[in-house]
Amino acid sequence: MKEVVLGIDIGGTFTKYGLVDKNGFIFNEGSLPTDRHAKVIDFITELKTSVHQSLGDNYNIKGVGIGAPNGNYYTGKIESAPNLRWKGVIDLTDLFEEKFGLPVKVTNDANAAALGEMLYGDAVNMKNFIMITLGTGLGSGIVVNGEIVYGHDGFAGEIGHTIVDPEGRNCACGKRGCLETYVSAPGIKRTVFELLATETKESVLRKYSFDALDSKTISEAANNGDEIALKAFEYTGKILGLKLADAVAHTSPEAIFLFGGLSNAGDLIFVPTKKYLDQYLLCIYSGKIKLLPSKLQDKNIAVIGAAALMWKELA
Numbered sequence: 001m002k003e004v005v006l007g008i009d010i011g012g013t014f015t016k017y018g019l020v021d022k023n024g025f026i027f028n029e030g031s032l033p034t035d036r037h038a039k040v041i042d043f044i045t046e047l048k049t050s051v052h053q054s055l056g057d058n059y060n061i062k063g064v065g066i067g068a069p070n071g072n073y074y075t076g077k078i079e080s081a082p083n084l085r086w087k088g089v090i091d092l093t094d095l096f097e098e099k100f101g102l103p104v105k106v107t108n109d110a111n112a113a114a115l116g117e118m119l120y121g122d123a124v125n126m127k128n129f130i131m132i133t134l135g136t137g138l139g140s141g142i143v144v145n146g147e148i149v150y151g152h153d154g155f156a157g158e159i160g161h162t163i164v165d166p167e168g169r170n171c172a173c174g175k176r177g178c179l180e181t182y183v184s185a186p187g188i189k190r191t192v193f194e195l196l197a198t199e200t201k202e203s204v205l206r207k208y209s210f211d212a213l214d215s216k217t218i219s220e221a222a223n224n225g226d227e228i229a230l231k232a233f234e235y236t237g238k239i240l241g242l243k244l245a246d247a248v249a250h251t252s253p254e255a256i257f258l259f260g261g262l263s264n265a266g267d268l269i270f271v272p273t274k275k276y277l278d279q280y281l282l283c284i285y286s287g288k289i290k291l292l293p294s295k296l297q298d299k300n301i302a303v304i305g306a307a308a309l310m311w312k313e314l315a
Ligand SMILES: [Zn+2]
Pocket: 160, 161, 171, 172, 173, 174, 175, 178
């Protein structure tokens, strides 16, 4: 029987899972909506059914690794995740251990992605790097001396909620001007709409409603030379480069990886981010920091990373 770990990535809308072997190969991937059940236990029951339906009996599951918003490695709980239907503190480890009868480890989705890159991606030989996950928010996993930085309470590395402008955009976390309100899929949309409001230039983006516009459309427009779209990417890269320069000062990473969502725009986001990162870096770091796309870009990094968390425990 093949030894595997069940990796689970709990997102605001969808939950993805897969069986991952020790070498990072993923089998029997599946997904289900996260927000269908008012009670978390009903969600876990559906997840277990879904996993077992696709399973067969060729696998020996050694444990469960979970990446979840506001997932706390120390406590094994989700604490007040703004984008989940279940409010307050959820003891995910207890609930999953009871349901699956297996050891369970929890961390947040960005830390899971960093672990995936560290065990199976381009950070295999790196001791110090930062993983930035770009989706509906901006997550970050920070690795120092070969270990994820969890900090005193387990929540270290929330670069997405460091402040760009104290008088800036409202954030889902309750603060104003957080990085993720500018650098994320909704963030670049907000920028496009600001530009459309202040500029008179023609743009294909004018015909979209806020809900209908997505970052892929903005990328396509930019690739076709749309000035508003190009300006939006330049502005987004500038703010990301600015905050990454701060992050470099804290941990001196060898590389910063960008994963998901906006990072799929390639040069449109990488070029301005690198330009402003270099511009804002303290001179002692100049030219030393690589800005790279995640090697696991096309794979399910959050699932592989969640499994990597458990494999690391089992090692
Ligand atoms: Zn925030």
